[in-house]
Amino acid sequence: MKLVMAIIKPFKLEDVREALAAIGVQGLTVSEVKGFGRQKGQTEIYRGAEYQVSFLPKVKIEVAVKSDLADQVVETICTAARTEKIGDGKVFVFDVTKAVRIRTGETDGDAL
Amino acid sequence: MKLVMAIIKPFKLEDVREALAAIGVQGLTVSEVKGFGRQKGQTEIYRGAEYQVSFLPKVKIEVAVKSDLADQVVETICTAARTEKIGDGKVFVFDVTKAVRIRTGETDGDAL
Amino acid sequence: MKLVMAIIKPFKLEDVREALAAIGVQGLTVSEVKGFGRQKGQTEIYRGAEYQVSFLPKVKIEVAVKSDLADQVVETICTAARTEKIGDGKVFVFDVTKAVRIRTGETDGDAL
Amino acid sequence: MMSISKRLMSSLPRLSTVAGGAAAGLLAAVPAFAEDAAAPTLNSGDTAWMIVATAFVLMMTIPGLALFYGGMVRKKNVLAIMAQSFAICCFVSVLWMIVGYSLTFGTGNAFIGDFSKAFLSGIGINALSGTIPEVLFLSFQMTFAVITPALITGAFADRMKFSAMLIFSLVWVLVVYIPVAHWVWGGGFLMNEGVLDFAGGTVVHINAGVAGLVAAIVLGKRKGYGTENMAPHNLTLSVVGAALLWVGWFGFNAGSALTAGGLAAMALLVTHIAASAAAVSWTLVEWIFRGKPSVLGIISGAVGGLVAITPAAGFVTPTGALIIGLLAGVACFWGAVWLKHKLGYDDSLDAFGVHGIGGLVGAVLTGVFAAEAIGGKTGLLEGNAGQVVTQVYGVVATVVWCAVATFIILKVLDMIMGIRVSPEQETEGLDLAEHGETIH
Amino acid sequence: MMSISKRLMSSLPRLSTVAGGAAAGLLAAVPAFAEDAAAPTLNSGDTAWMIVATAFVLMMTIPGLALFYGGMVRKKNVLAIMAQSFAICCFVSVLWMIVGYSLTFGTGNAFIGDFSKAFLSGIGINALSGTIPEVLFLSFQMTFAVITPALITGAFADRMKFSAMLIFSLVWVLVVYIPVAHWVWGGGFLMNEGVLDFAGGTVVHINAGVAGLVAAIVLGKRKGYGTENMAPHNLTLSVVGAALLWVGWFGFNAGSALTAGGLAAMALLVTHIAASAAAVSWTLVEWIFRGKPSVLGIISGAVGGLVAITPAAGFVTPTGALIIGLLAGVACFWGAVWLKHKLGYDDSLDAFGVHGIGGLVGAVLTGVFAAEAIGGKTGLLEGNAGQVVTQVYGVVATVVWCAVATFIILKVLDMIMGIRVSPEQETEGLDLAEHGETIH
């Protein structure tokens, strides 16, 4: 099994979720994160004090899938999240050594 | 070493933390996340505009443990977090190649 | 490739980011998390009802780097985040099997 | 409030003494009309003040109380608790217009008014209550009928059905609030006994506090009470709420003079002193016993002081108010922090601990500190020990009626429709379960 | 409002009847001066009330409307929408002082005032409008000129440039608000026709609602409308905002009596009843048709009721207000929930759905329920069917002028400077893009 973790632009979340659902992904987990990268943030100024907003709002998606689906999932995410503007984000893939569905105790492939 | 990551229902957090403490886990990290899965969300309606709440509030727990403890930790989490209703969540296990305690620089098993 | 994940004290974030930038890290992702560990939380009291604040605010940093840089990144984070007081946090390292830059489709080392 | 009741109820025997204090204020306020008390004319200054006082008391419920309570619940229940104050305001106002005012202030008998003014019929634009339009007097009174059931919601926060809450509030206003208000202000038997309640310590606060206690017990504890984290989710809201309650309370207490003169001014001053003093004493006691002065503590103290001075506001001196406030802060601290945990009921936001206890302390101390120079009534300290007995009598009558009636209403409603949400809904949070909305 | 206009415009023929209702209130309020209407003197009670009424109407815009709207937008746009109400308050106030008051209430002709009072010149500290200082009358009116453009911002929330919004508001006040206010209150042709608009149902709410509708159409939908989640980010703010609007509306409606007497008191009462009734009816309708009573619903209903009673506040009985409120709640529900989705325009926060529809309902029903006993005017129910026609005439004149002028202003501005932010800025959020700030 693999865990695909993607950092994307927040307003792309719904597109990505739909694209993944379309290829049969039945579950995923999302967190609000802040990203630092090539895309530069704005400067906020409050009564003359400048704060460089180095961190931009991003959304992190984590999807566990069977290993053979991983590439398709990565592909799908990339396509759905792409705006071709800087800051579109990254996808990383990890090995998962075990997966369990808490409700039933099913493991691995059955747990997803 | 292993990292056990669990997605659970928010109100089960305290139970899980206590169950883990009872088996000797001394540290863990928690984040608020949103989950999408078989459990369906509510519909919010604001002046006639419907928003399908596809994402439900969940809590993500991450615990790094020595490899031999991983199965017990997974078991403990599952037991404590189970309500047997849909949406109880998942547990995933990853390999950790290195761990360091920042304060002391201790590594791996000693860092946990 | 490796993913370095660090749990640190929130007010150390800026120091860590700058230290990483100084050694050439060009991107990272940050989340607000809550930590439970040896460092004990305060007790909040509201009209006599006591709530043990078992979870303390922490910040999680995730940086994907080429494998040969991982040790230096870990070292840099530890140095920048250290206060030598309990609760400084942990660093964990994982293997990344694949990385993609969404904007361009570049993979692995080029994606970072 | 009393001076008006006098006019409305001029057939009642003991009224001239009961209303003495307020009448003194009235004389000071409108000297030109003093000779001709039988034919009062409209006073634009009094009217100006009472319009604003009405607005201020409305502001106490929405947004004041909505914020005060809203900040104390968990995030998943904040819209629901605010909606309760708002909805009560709307539904009870309509009820008040239809029959509430008539049943409270229509002549009736010693226990209840009548239907002579149902739908406010016959109350023209030129009808007066004292020196203000009667439509203004009834509007001012409407805001009191609104806030009382809204106060109760703090006791059963986070677990009562919205539908049951609405019906409970309407029935409770009819069966408890209106009779008690009639007894004390509308020419009922407590008024005739000489019970002093300047602005509603008994009618509003003891009433709401006791109803809250009964409701907390009947509904049972919140799911997870004592084990789950139920810390207030955002006390900034509560601080703002407490502040708006304080500001609005000037309308509540000084408005109860029904005129813009010395009595209103003195009521404002003693209200402010008592609130300040109670906040000071709660803070100091908490600092000593708990190690830290909490923000929830200082605002709770202030509200406790406001509650306690309410029955006394037209009868005591500033020094009396200082002492009432200091005592009320300690008493409410004890009620909310110790008593509740000792007895084990789950009065979520301390409707009883603050409003019930504060109201009890205030009602009794009014009998102690009443000063002839202020409101024309004497208390224990000026040798009239009987006033304390009279005050206790008023409290007991109210507590008994309120407790019994509230209990029955809730039990009947529970049988008919169920009053508590399901455990799943309680876990999910009332915002989403009951209203389909959340804070994002 | 009318009684003053009468004094200002004493050369106009039909004024004595038009202003009859308000004048009746005035008589009740200041009987001592009644004989000597030619030389009114300052009444301190009336002045006290009108100072407060002015403060209350200011409170409606900031913070009331800012909060009401602020809670309904997405989190990334909350500062921007609040800043719009705040900025409009500041910029329009300056405009009002420079030429606004003069163009509205300076004698002029049937369509517009003149420059005789530009920079408020010649208005001394002792100048009176009726029984209050003229500087107070113009300050009160200033708060009306401020809130009207601020209401419009709800329609184009989340996508209009701050710079364009400012210029639009200033031009719109000059070209639309001021003439219409002159027509209805300043001695213009609608006043002469006998159109009844006690506190601004037409001048303020229909005007703002229609301008909002036009702006929503001209600007186009928000990016992602219909697909992205645009749920209100924090309805606690909106609840507080609605509550402060309600409290402040007492200043708006009861203040429009311009005196502290029976008329003001009755206006307060009917305002409160209509707001409550509309909240009740929206809630019940929504409960039936949507399954849940939403918090946004109950507060929207209340605001809809407040809007609808605005033109009627000095003319109808409490029972009339009850019916107007019940109907307005249903009508605004229909406008915001059904009509908008049916027709497909994106009136983000329902400036038209609530203020436009509520204003239309209120304007017409004023002609139905006007009761001679309250304001000296008769409506359909008292046999004067013509009043409904007159009301419709007033509405049509306003709608046509407002729609055409608003359309032209926006189109011209769009050509000159562009009125909509870029898609990137819209995605990023107006807080950061336009003001360089965010909620952390």
Add this chain to the structure above:
Amino acid sequence: MMSISKRLMSSLPRLSTVAGGAAAGLLAAVPAFAEDAAAPTLNSGDTAWMIVATAFVLMMTIPGLALFYGGMVRKKNVLAIMAQSFAICCFVSVLWMIVGYSLTFGTGNAFIGDFSKAFLSGIGINALSGTIPEVLFLSFQMTFAVITPALITGAFADRMKFSAMLIFSLVWVLVVYIPVAHWVWGGGFLMNEGVLDFAGGTVVHINAGVAGLVAAIVLGKRKGYGTENMAPHNLTLSVVGAALLWVGWFGFNAGSALTAGGLAAMALLVTHIAASAAAVSWTLVEWIFRGKPSVLGIISGAVGGLVAITPAAGFVTPTGALIIGLLAGVACFWGAVWLKHKLGYDDSLDAFGVHGIGGLVGAVLTGVFAAEAIGGKTGLLEGNAGQVVTQVYGVVATVVWCAVATFIILKVLDMIMGIRVSPEQETEGLDLAEHGETIH
């Protein structure tokens, strides 16, 4: 305010001229009593207004200032800063009742009052101050004594101990506020010199601003100042706070007329104009120099304008107010945005930058724009250059006394108990460290 002082201090020689302006308003307001100035009677309109004005000024501190400041700190300190305003309100009110009023307005000498009215002894319900009850006058004044130390807390936000803050505030009111208020309003030497300060530009704002500056320097910078992100955590709170300050300021300034007549109305108008103008000028300057008009900017400008018009509110024309406002907006922008960073002190929330600078500008410009037609006093523009000198004299006396005394109080307190929290507590946040609570 002055007209009352006159009555209280009738033995003082130059008062009849000093109080001229206010007296003119009084005449306009209550003509019936004009002949008989020796035996004033209670005026219900004046009383109505002053009750509300008192409530409004209370609302400025809680919740107004608490919100304004609360939104600007980091999230971990929001409850703590709000608690400071709330606690100061409570503790200082008690102090005011015990000795504050007496030491300020008791006869005394040119520098301080006396103890003749300690515990408000001898002030009956019928005692008058001008045309209002004396208990009302002292309540109104109490709200001024409350807000002044609360304003200072902005300067040392996020790092002062709650205990030290409380003791500092009480001592500072005794040693700085009370004497200065006596000098200017209570018959002290600045009053005798003819210093004009209608509603507290010097007594309240310069005083608080200078004390804040001294405190910011004595306490030192916040940990991490200049490197860590200290951006305001939630400016929606600050917008609401600024709006409530604005509304409440009508009580502050128009209330200082102490009557409900032309003077109060004019004070209200010029207050509104100056606030609007200053918000406009800050916004435009910031837009030009910083590229974006910030939300914090427009609300800061409005507050700066309110500060600057405070001393002038009863003395200048609307056009004067417009110019004062425009200048104040620019000056406060310079103070908060440039001066602070240039000189390097950490006045966290710009107590000095806005209240100090705005107060200075206003005090001097009062001497420039005072118009005989408004308040009976002439300024530079009407040929009385001496008034500017007198104004500067008043400012210098206040600044010197305030700076020296504040410095000594803080240094002594620091030796006795320490005034700053530990670095760990500062990092953790004052909410948790000092009050044991957090925003969840």
